[in-house]
Amino acid sequence: MNIFRLFQARSKGFYAFLICLSLISSLTNVGILLFINSAIRSVASQGMVEIQSAVAFFLLIGSSFLVSFFFQKYMVDMTNDITYGIELSILEKIRHASYESFEKLGYEKIYAAISDARILSRMPTVFINLINSFITIVCTLAYLFYTSFFSGLVLLGIMIALLAIYMYRDKHIAKNLEKVRDLQDTYYGYLRELLQGFRQVRVSLNRSHTLFDRYLFANRTESRKLNTKASRQYAFNELTGVYSWYILLGSIVFILPVFMKMDPMQIVGFVTAVLFMMSPLSQIIIFLPSYASFKIALNRINKIDSQLQVNLPLKPADPVAVQFESLRFENIKYSYDTTDPRSFHLHLSELTISKQEILFLIGGNGSGKTTFINLLMGLYQPQQGKIFIDEKEVSWEAYCRFVNNMSVVFTNQYLFRENYDQHDLSANNTLLNQMTQQFNLTGVLKVHTDENRVDTNLSRGQQKRVALLLALLEEKPIIVLDEWAAEQDTINKDAFYTEWLELLRRMGKTIVIVTHDDDYFSCADRVIKFKAGSIMNERMNDKVAN
Numbered sequence: 001m002n003i004f005r006l007f008q009a010r011s012k013g014f015y016a017f018l019i020c021l022s023l024i025s026s027l028t029n030v031g032i033l034l035f036i037n038s039a040i041r042s043v044a045s046q047g048m049v050e051i052q053s054a055v056a057f058f059l060l061i062g063s064s065f066l067v068s069f070f071f072q073k074y075m076v077d078m079t080n081d082i083t084y085g086i087e088l089s090i091l092e093k094i095r096h097a098s099y100e101s102f103e104k105l106g107y108e109k110i111y112a113a114i115s116d117a118r119i120l121s122r123m124p125t126v127f128i129n130l131i132n133s134f135i136t137i138v139c140t141l142a143y144l145f146y147t148s149f150f151s152g153l154v155l156l157g158i159m160i161a162l163l164a165i166y167m168y169r170d171k172h173i174a175k176n177l178e179k180v181r182d183l184q185d186t187y188y189g190y191l192r193e194l195l196q197g198f199r200q201v202r203v204s205l206n207r208s209h210t211l212f213d214r215y216l217f218a219n220r221t222e223s224r225k226l227n228t229k230a231s232r233q234y235a236f237n238e239l240t241g242v243y244s245w246y247i248l249l250g251s252i253v254f255i256l257p258v259f260m261k262m263d264p265m266q267i268v269g270f271v272t273a274v275l276f277m278m279s280p281l282s283q284i285i286i287f288l289p290s291y292a293s294f295k296i297a298l299n300r301i302n303k304i305d306s307q308l309q310v311n312l313p314l315k316p317a318d319p320v321a322v323q324f325e326s327l328r329f330e331n332i333k334y335s336y337d338t339t340d341p342r343s344f345h346l347h348l349s350e351l352t353i354s355k356q357e358i359l360f361l362i363g364g365n366g367s368g369k370t371t372f373i374n375l376l377m378g379l380y381q382p383q384q385g386k387i388f389i390d391e392k393e394v395s396w397e398a399y400c401r402f403v404n405n406m407s408v409v410f411t412n413q414y415l416f417r418e419n420y421d422q423h424d425l426s427a428n429n430t431l432l433n434q435m436t437q438q439f440n441l442t443g444v445l446k447v448h449t450d451e452n453r454v455d456t457n458l459s460r461g462q463q464k465r466v467a468l469l470l471a472l473l474e475e476k477p478i479i480v481l482d483e484w485a486a487e488q489d490t491i492n493k494d495a496f497y498t499e500w501l502e503l504l505r506r507m508g509k510t511i512v513i514v515t516h517d518d519d520y521f522s523c524a525d526r527v528i529k530f531k532a533g534s535i536m537n538e539r540m541n542d543k544v545a546n
């Protein structure tokens with residue numbers, strides 16, 4: 001979205017208000033200038049100021065204050081609505097984004113986009129100042145042209161020249177700021193490595209030195225250099241702008257009278273006008289770096305917007321088919337990168353999951369089991385193939401709604417701090433109590449009933465058992481577990497394969513498990529072996545075959 005359309009799109013009257021507010025403020029400023037100059041003239045000619053002028057002056061200020069206050073209040077409300085709106089729309093986009101686009105984008109760019117949304121909150125104020133300054137300058141120039149056409153022309157010429165130089169220099173500075181923002185993105189990436197891999201970093205001096213010295217510090221040093229360079233250039237631009245104005249002021253007072261015949265009142269009027277334009281001019285100068293940072297921020301937000309692709313709009317009220325007899329995938333093809341033939345390809349000519357069966361997916365590392373799980377969970381959309389529910393072909397959208405029938409525990413499952421599933425965590429929940437006991441979580445699972453959440457400070461094995469318990473509380477007919485037992489001790493692992501799976505089946509669950517535990521392959525009804533993205537073989541176990 002274009003920087004100027006951003007606010008208008010969210011609030012129709014945005015620019016009308018902006019202009020009204022600026023007009024009031026700038027006309028007041030110009031009014032003050034006129035009143036002061038005419039007062040000086042009155043004092044010079046009559047030795048006193050007219051009482052009506054003084055009254056009109058204070059009335060002007062008073063009424064302008066009241067109207068400005070009203071508009072300012074309105075602007076503040078509107079600005080906050082809009083900027084928080086931008087932040088919420090980024091969150092909404094993330095919520096609806098496909099997992100593939102989310103995976104490609106990475107956390108750091110999302111964090112950066114959210115902080116960019118905050119930068120945009122300064123935009124209305126900066127624009128008000130700009131319009132304000134512009135109107136003040138135009139009115140003051142008109143006044144100058146009125147008093148002395150030639151001097152007004154000279155002043156206008158100087159101003160245009162100054163701004164042209166400033167804008168030319170600004171272009172180069174903005175490039176450096178863009179680089180700073182790129183460095184910021186990579187910085188967030190390294191920061192994430194540090195925070196997520198803190199333990200590994202903490203225990204290795206070499207790793208710690210390399211991460212800090214070669215990546216984090218190097219990134220910050222580069223960023224500091226560029227930022228300092230850009231800030232110095234901006235500061236220099238501002239200083240030269242202000243000092244050129246002082247030189248101009250000196251020229252009016254000391255040099256102009258040498259070449260032109262000017263009456264003292266004209267000089268006073270000129271000096272007041274020039275002084276009066278100083279602040280608006282510096283506002284215009286300040287606007288340029290702000291505008292550059294707004295543009296960069298908005299480009300980033302737009303980029304995130306285009307990169308986060310929506311593959312399925314979520315509709316909470318959509319009906320989900322709870323009853324199913326079979327789920328069949330036919331001639332499914334999925335590739336991480338369709339443009340690169342060397343990228344991993346998953347190709348399943350046929351794979352069926354039947355109601356209440358215990359299905360094991362096995363195979364070596366990188367054979368495609370997790371890729372299939374992501375596809376099964378509707379996180380990856382196959383580029384080709386058909387999906388059947390109860391032998392009826394369904395669209396991808398319909399399948400994604402069906403996915404709501406599945407609970408999953410991923411290999412690196414994240415235990416949420418809050419009870420987003422709104423499970424009943426009270427002592428009266430029989431399923432919770434029964435499963436806590438069954439999964440050897442008595443004394444381990446701590447429920448904070450007052451905060452309506454469970455404690456997540458647990459060992460990895462315990463966390464996985466809690467995750468399984470929470471998945472069961474979802475009461476969904478299909479349970480998908482990716483290498484769930486990998487972190488369990490022998491007692492829990494054995495109980496899982498030999499007792500809990502049967503118990504889950506008796507509860508009506510269909511269970512799909514990715515596993516490397518060869519000793520327990522016999523616990524499945526069916527074992528499907530993956531190799532290089534395809535099903536190598538499929539074996540029915542005796543217990544079902546009989």
Ligand SMILES: Nc1ncnc2c1ncn2[C@@H]1O[C@H](COP(=O)(O)OP(=O)(O)OP(=O)(O)O)[C@@H](O)[C@H]1O
Binds near residue numbers: 336344363369371
């Ligand atoms: N996000 C990704 N982008 C590109 N390639 C990927 C991505 N994730 C996995 N792959 C590739 O896909 C292939 C299959 O990976 P997958 O995670 O499905 O294997 P797996 O059978 O689950 O292995 P493991 O037993 O080690 O968990 C691997 O060669 C991997 O390099």
